[in-house]
Amino acid sequence: MTETMNQTQELYRRVFGTANEATVLVDGTSRAGIEAALVSLLAPGDSVLVPVFGRFGHLLAEIAGRAGATVHTIETEWGQVFPASVIEDAIIRVRPKLLAVVQGDTSTTMNQPLDELGAICERHGVLFYTDVTASVGGNPLEVDAWGIDAVSAGLQKCLGGPSGSAPLSLSPRAVAVLDGRRSVEAGIREPGDEVSDHPIQSNYLDLAMIIDYWGAPAPQPPHRSGLDALRGERVRPDPARGRPRRRGRTARPRRPRDARGCPRPRSHGVRGRRPQDAQRRRGGDPRRGPGGTRSAPRCSRTTASRSARRSARCTDGCGASGRWATTHGRTPS
Numbered sequence: 001m002t003e004t005m006n007q008t009q010e011l012y013r014r015v016f017g018t019a020n021e022a023t024v025l026v027d028g029t030s031r032a033g034i035e036a037a038l039v040s041l042l043a044p045g046d047s048v049l050v051p052v053f054g055r056f057g058h059l060l061a062e063i064a065g066r067a068g069a070t071v072h073t074i075e076t077e078w079g080q081v082f083p084a085s086v087i088e089d090a091i092i093r094v095r096p097k098l099l100a101v102v103q104g105d106t107s108t109t110m111n112q113p114l115d116e117l118g119a120i121c122e123r124h125g126v127l128f129y130t131d132v133t134a135s136v137g138g139n140p141l142e143v144d145a146w147g148i149d150a151v152s153a154g155l156q157k158c159l160g161g162p163s164g165s166a167p168l169s170l171s172p173r174a175v176a177v178l179d180g181r182r183s184v185e186a187g188i189r190e191p192g193d194e195v196s197d198h199p200i201q202s203n204y205l206d207l208a209m210i211i212d213y214w215g216a217p218a219p220q221p222p223h224r225s226g227l228d229a230l231r232g233e234r235v236r237p238d239p240a241r242g243r244p245r246r247r248g249r250t251a252r253p254r255r256p257r258d259a260r261g262c263p264r265p266r267s268h269g270v271r272g273r274r275p276q277d278a279q280r281r282r283g284g285d286p287r288r289g290p291g292g293t294r295s296a297p298r299c300s301r302t303t304a305s306r307s308a309r310r311s312a313r314c315t316d317g318c319g320a321s322g323r324w325a326t327t328h329g330r331t332p333s
C-alpha cells in the first residue's frame with residue numbers, strides 16, 4: 001500500500017509540475033479537494049479574494065464563505081479573464097490572506113493565466129490557491145515555477161479518470177500555515193501530540209491529518225486513501241479468457257446461490273415461460289408453493305432429462321424436489 005501511495009504521489013507531482021512533498025489524493029470529487037484546501041488554509045475571519053469569471057469562481061467564494069472566511073470578490077464579464085494588474089490592484093485594496101482563483105472555468109471554457117499571479121502574491125504576502133479541475137492535463141500548469149501554494153483538481157476532465165478522487169498539492173509555505181492549526185484527533189492522540197485551540201474546522205477534510213496519513217510509514221485510519229477507489233476501477237487481464245476484466249464496482253454480479261452454494265435457477269428471460277409465470281397462471285403467488293406455503297429452496301444443477309427432472313428429488317438432503325431439484329451430477333433414481 002505504502003509503495004503504491006508513494007508512486008501515486010510521484011505521478012501527481014509530475015502532473016502538477018511540482019516537487020512538493022505534500023502531494024496527496026483527497027477522497028471525494030473535485031470539490032472535496034477545494035473544500036479541503038480552503039477550510040484548512042482559512043480560519044474563521046480570515047479574508048480571501050476570489051476573482052470570479054464563471055460559475056466555479058462562485059463555488060470557491062461559496063466554499064470559503066462556509067469555512068467562515070470573509071470573502072471579497074471581483075467580477076468580470078463571463079467569457080473574459082482578468083489581467084494580472086487588476087488582480088494585483090484588488091489584492092492591494094483588500095489585503096487578503098489568500099487569493100483563490102479557478103484556472104479553467106468550465107462554464108465559460110476560459111483559462112485564467114496564472115503565471116504572473118504567484119509573484120504578485122509573494123510580493124504582498126498572500127497565499128495563492130488555484131482550482132485546476134477542468135484545465136489540468138489539457139493546459140500548461142507549473143505549480144513551482146508559477147509560485148502556487150495550493151492546487152487541487154479532479155480526475156474526470158482532461159485527466160480522463162473516474163471522479164471521486166481529488167489530487168492536491170501544497171507548498172512548504174502552505175504546510176506551515178496548517179502546522180499552526182494541527183490537532184491530532186481524540187481517540188488516536190498520544191501524550192505530547194498537538195491539540196490546537198483553533199483547529200481546522202473539518203475533521204474529514206483536515207489537510208494536516210491527510211498529509212500525515214500520506215506521509216506515515218504505515219498509514220492507518222482515520223483516512224482511507226482514494227487508491228481503494230482507483231484500484232476498484234483498474235482493468236486487469238483475465239488469463240482464463242484472454243481479455244480484460246473489470247474489477248471492483250463494475251464487476252459482473254455473481255449468480256445468486258442457494259444455501260449450499262448451488263446456482264439458483266436462471267429465469268428464462270421470456271415472460272410467460274418462466275417458472276413464476278406458470279405459477280401465476282395457476283392462480284398462485286409465484287413466491288409460494290402450490291399449497292400456499294413458501295416452496296422449498298430450489299436447486300438448479302441437474303443432468304437429468306426434462307421429464308426425469310419433474311420427479312427428481314435432491315439426493316444431497318436439501319429437501320428440494322420437482323423440476324429444479326438438483327441431482328448434483330447424479331441421475332435421479
Ligand SMILES: Cc1ncc(COP(=O)(O)O)c(C=O)c1O
Nearest residue numbers: 029030031056104106133134154
Ligand atoms: C472548474 C471546476 N471546479 C470544480 C468542479 C466541481 O467538481 P465536482 O462536481 O466533481 O466536485 C468542477 C466540476 O465540473 C469544475 O469544472
